[in-house]
Amino acid sequence: LLEEVLEWLRVKPDGTYIDATLGAGGHSEAIARRLTSGTLSGRPSGRLISLDRDAQALELARERLKSFGETVRLVQSPFSRIAEVAQELGIPPADGVLADLGVSSMQLDQAARGFSFREAAALDMRMDTANDELTADEIVNRWSEKEIADLLYREADEHDSRRIAKAIVRARPIRDTAHLATTVAGARKQWGRQRLHPATKTFLALRIAVNREMEELGQFLSRTPATMNSGGRWVVLSYHSREDRLVKHAFQEGERAGTLRVLTKHVIQPSEEEMLGNPRSRSAKLRCAERV
DSSP states (O other), X not given: OHHHHHHHHTOOTTOEXXXXXXXXXXXXXXXXTTSOOTTSTTSOOOEEEEEESOHHHHHHHHHHHGGGGGGEEEEEOOXXXXXXXXXXXXXXXXXXXXXXXXXXXXXXXXXXGSOOSSSOOOSOOOSSTTOOSXXXXXXXXXXXXXXXXXXXXXXXXXXXXXXXXXXXXXXXXXXXXXXXXXXXXXXXXXXXXXXXXXXXXXXXXXXXXXXXXXXXXXXXXXXXXGGEEEEEEEEEEEOSHHHHHHHHHHHHHHHHHTSEEEOOSSOBOOOHHHHHHOGGGGGOEEEEEEEO
């Protein structure tokens, strides 16, 4: 949905933008290309502030974006601190804010991070590896059966949550992501051909819990309008129903309060062509609101 993101952001060459979820830097690079560089004399320069709490993502993106010089500023921070970061940097109200929620393709492709069930890896799943508060290993091997079942149902709408939780507890100690995926697959009821791997929802729920994603998202949604310019665009890409509901409700509440105007009355989803070329995009939903 890159072209749609740029279309809805309506990037101005001299504007100020915040990419709240830098990831591998693809969106930031596309935005930066549309900004005026400060090296062009006589023209006001645009600026882009890109946030990510993943130090590895920042290092990789720094190399990708170095040609843009001072136009792009990278900051290690969770997006829940968007207002504090904007204040600390002393930037003017933003003309656009983008958030691409969930785990990045880069994190999925790094097997050692534990986000994917396609290879055996440690049960980690932390986006910020310097944070030692909680890992997937602790949930899987130490939480009670009820706690695991409740987590799977609440965060991922997993209807086989109790069967899966029972199987996880029986299989302990669960050594790695491959062992977990096999355990979950054996516990789930299978109805015909499945589009998703049987462990998809379990891994999603674990990742959400480890990274406190719903709490982070709630804080981001409540704090972002204060960082925006009147007429600024706010684009959010979500990938599962609970995320999308939170975004939808935040936009609707902002509209009722008179601080936002919802521009996408219905979610924007990838075309068939894009989904064929990029299967990971199939669940993406784009919503956009304008600061009033």
